[in-house]
Amino acid sequence: MRVRNKKWSLEYFLEVRKEVLSTWPTGDSPLLDLDTAVETLRAVPEHKNFALKLLKADKEKRTYIQPRAGVATLQGHIELLKHLEQAGADFLPSTIDSYTRHNRYLEAQEGIEISEKEQRSFLNGFPAVNHGVEGCMEVLKAVNVPLQARHGTPDARLLSEIIHAAGWTSNEGGGISYNIPYAKNISLADSIYYWQYCDRLVGYYEDHGIHINREPFGPLTGTLVPPSIAITVGIIESILAATQGVKHISVGYGQCGNVVQDVAAIQMLKELTEYYLYTFGHKNMHITTVFHQWMGGFPKDEAEALGLISMASTVASLSKATKMITKTPVESIGVPTKEMNATGIKASKFVVNLLKDQAFPDSQKLNLEKEMIRKEVTCLMDKVIDLGLGDVAIGAIKAFEYGVIDIPFAPSKQTMGLVLPARDNEGCIRILEFGHLGMSEEVKNFHKDKLKERALKEDRALDFQMTVDDVYAVSEGSLIGRKADEN
Ligand code: 8ZB
Secondary structure, three states, X not given: OOXXXXXXXXXXXXXXXXXXXXXXXXXXXXXXXXXXHHHHHHOOOHHHOHHHHHHHHHHHOOOEEEOOOXXXXXXXXXXXXXXXXXXXXXXXXXXXXXXXXOOOHHHHHHHHHHHHHHOOOOOOOOOHHHHHHHHHHHHHHHOOOOEEEEOXXXXXXXXXXXXXXXXXXXXXXXXXXXXXXXXXXXXXXXHHHHHHHHHHXXXXXXXXOOOOEEEOOOOOOOOOOOHHHHHHHHHHHHHHHHHOOOOEEEEEEEOOOOHHHHHHHHHHHHXXXXXXXXXXXXXXXXXXXXXXXXXXXXXXXXXXXXXXXXXXXXXXXXXXXXXXXXXXXXXXXXXOOHHHHHHHHHHHHHHHHHOOOOOOOOOHHHHHHHHXXXXXXXXXXXXXXXXXXXXXXXXXXXXXXXXXXOOOOOOOOOOOOOOEEEEOOOOOEEEEEOOOOOOOHHHHHHHHHHHHHHHHHHOOOOOHHHHHHHHHHHHHOOOOOOOHHHO
């Protein structure tokens, strides 16, 4: 197997780099010379450095806010980001379009051209590769907060080169989290290899004294993903990144809906990521957390959507997540206008500000959820480490192959797809069908008992229908997809 969790040698990295930069004309820019890029990044002021601003948020114990946003043209994108900064975004994104995510730069180019002609975006994001280092630099120059690329790209090597050389100091993604939820049949070995490259690039910059943040995509499919599965993937990707020299990592998590479970998950996400990194020999790491506002189906009504956004903001604040990714009142429709995007930011920021001096209190219930997450993650990580004989790259690939790690509702054939989640009587996400998931009998029994409690309460069968009802429940105004008469 060609993928191993070993740091790439500089020679090997530079050899592959030549090939990567030759795949599209913008890879030819003199700004991609590594010495030049180091100088560019060194000149980025502290307040526009993603990693450093996150450290500040972490110190202040505040939850900073970041939207998603991206359109096809350079001018349109700059205007959009300025608008969102004005609305209160602490960090800015550039959401990358779907053609670029699949390395289809020719079609992205056509998208830019028609968008310029028609004066509206014909792409669902910002095609950073086509705009090149020079274009991405203009975007950074136009704003006063740090910039990150957010996408869903299995092979983001050229994209990563371009954004970092332009001074963007964060990149979202990972070999698992930007494959399984986003692609149908790209091998995990390939996507892990591509992301080792992206991480090695960041490692190169860190070796030259430049701090760049990396963020595994925590929510995965965004649909009833049990917290321990999401956290395990974040830990694996953090270890893979740290091996390549990454120092600043934000691990993410998508809101599940039960407040206690969500707070427990954010706390354990940080604690367990730090624990495993330390165990694997990575000492001076900077770990922060990201809370994603509800990633499942949204209510159509804009006021209801804002209610959901405000609830998410409450939980993110109380959990002390370092950053929160916002949604908008038109989530159920599609890509938001800049005005709607700003509305989501303002509502979120208002709640976060009100709650900035409060934290969720310790309780027995919180501790129980935290301990369950610890047990579950330990089961999965033990299996991954065993399967890879200590190598988490090999272990992760095998774990997915055997279904020992399995992500529900994914389009990818690279995950078994046997796991079925459902909510318990208080709305915590539990596991109804384990498939081959590597959990202990103790864990399985806990989940079964919790789900039985709910089935009993509703006088219904414990079956797939429960999962289906739960998938749609939030968009219809309840957390738990109870039998119709109990809603
Ligand atoms: C996995 C992320 C899905 C979310 C939003 C979707 C959804 C996608 C854009 C965007 C603003 C864009 N999203 N592309 N939001 N501008 N270009 O990502 O609406 O909430």
